[in-house]
Amino acid sequence: MSLYGLSRRRAATLLFAVLFEGDRAKSLVELLPEREAAIVKEHVKRLLDVPKDRRPSVLLQEIRRLANPGSRAFLEEFHPSWIAHLLRSEPDMVRAAVLAVLPHLGGNGELPPPAVSVANLPAEICELIRGDFAGKFPTWLSELSTTSFDFDAIMGVSLSMRERLVTDVGMQHLAIALRGVEKADLARFLRRLSAPEQRDLLQVLRELTDISLPQVKAAQQSLLNMNLDSQAPDDIVWHVGLYQLAVSLSQSPAGYRLALAFRLPYRYGSRLLELGEQIPVPTGFDRATARNEFVSAFQRLLQRGAADKEWAAAKASFEAIPDPPKGDPAGAG
Numbered sequence: 001m002s003l004y005g006l007s008r009r010r011a012a013t014l015l016f017a018v019l020f021e022g023d024r025a026k027s028l029v030e031l032l033p034e035r036e037a038a039i040v041k042e043h044v045k046r047l048l049d050v051p052k053d054r055r056p057s058v059l060l061q062e063i064r065r066l067a068n069p070g071s072r073a074f075l076e077e078f079h080p081s082w083i084a085h086l087l088r089s090e091p092d093m094v095r096a097a098v099l100a101v102l103p104h105l106g107g108n109g110e111l112p113p114p115a116v117s118v119a120n121l122p123a124e125i126c127e128l129i130r131g132d133f134a135g136k137f138p139t140w141l142s143e144l145s146t147t148s149f150d151f152d153a154i155m156g157v158s159l160s161m162r163e164r165l166v167t168d169v170g171m172q173h174l175a176i177a178l179r180g181v182e183k184a185d186l187a188r189f190l191r192r193l194s195a196p197e198q199r200d201l202l203q204v205l206r207e208l209t210d211i212s213l214p215q216v217k218a219a220q221q222s223l224l225n226m227n228l229d230s231q232a233p234d235d236i237v238w239h240v241g242l243y244q245l246a247v248s249l250s251q252s253p254a255g256y257r258l259a260l261a262f263r264l265p266y267r268y269g270s271r272l273l274e275l276g277e278q279i280p281v282p283t284g285f286d287r288a289t290a291r292n293e294f295v296s297a298f299q300r301l302l303q304r305g306a307a308d309k310e311w312a313a314a315k316a317s318f319e320a321i322p323d324p325p326k327g328d329p330a331g332a333g
Helices: 008-029 034-049 055-067 071-075 080-087 092-101 123-134 149-156 159-178 183-190 195-207 213-226 233-248 254-262 266-278 284-303
Strands: none
Touching: 008 034, 071 092, 071 123, 080 092, 080 266, 092 123, 159 183, 159 195, 159 213, 159 233, 159 284, 183 195, 213 233, 213 284, 233 266, 233 284, 254 266
8 A cells, every 4th residue: 555646745644634534534535636636545445444443553654654755755756757867877677676666657668678677686675776776866855845935835736736837827928028019920929839829828818917017028038038949839838937937936045946846847847957057147026026927827727726626725925026127128118
């Protein structure tokens, strides 16, 4: 039985609920994102099938395991594509030991099947091999904590929600920059996007309200800094969202950006790290604007019922945006 797939905080909450609430804990599973609910529903049912007099000892064993997780639980805190990326350069024995507990990594054809098997190796040896590989990942990432919405709220939601936030912010930032441009220029830019992205962008443009001229000019300037001409069409929205995320986190410790990067697909997480090193030092105006774009996107998803239900009470307050620096293009006109 396993609760892998949940963060340690969520898993511990669920275990304590089973311990103290019994059958009523089933309602917590319904609050989880669909993917995570599917993973844990059967496990919770088995826990509840344990006789009540034996249930405390079984659950305490599970809780102790969370306090001292093995390599599998640790590795599952990272996006699978990062694990697959590092496994490609590992010997067959290491790939076999990791795939033995994370078989989904080999299911998409990205990793060549190992030429050896660890089926006959003692479990302790396999765990040592996996532990050595896990050492390639920073062990302190799961301990990071901050009161910043940018980090805490984005880290707290499910993977699909995290990706949705980044793409929604990318779409919103594009809409702000394109607000008021000539129809011919807008049509020319739309042709670079997929049909669904075109519809989404036009919808966001229609919904935009209370956007100041300095915000529009600042967004247009940031698009120039992003060099979108070098991006593949299917990467444009992602790139803009990642750029704004890097700006939003510009005053946070570098570890926060690293933690988020490891929890995004490798293709985009590695780009977030590059952007953190490449972007010009953002002004207070730029950082506050970027942060508010994430807050706005988060609130829109909550209103549409698209966000994780358990995060409906997440605090996502808007930040006062300072005046643009004198001489900044955003302050002109």
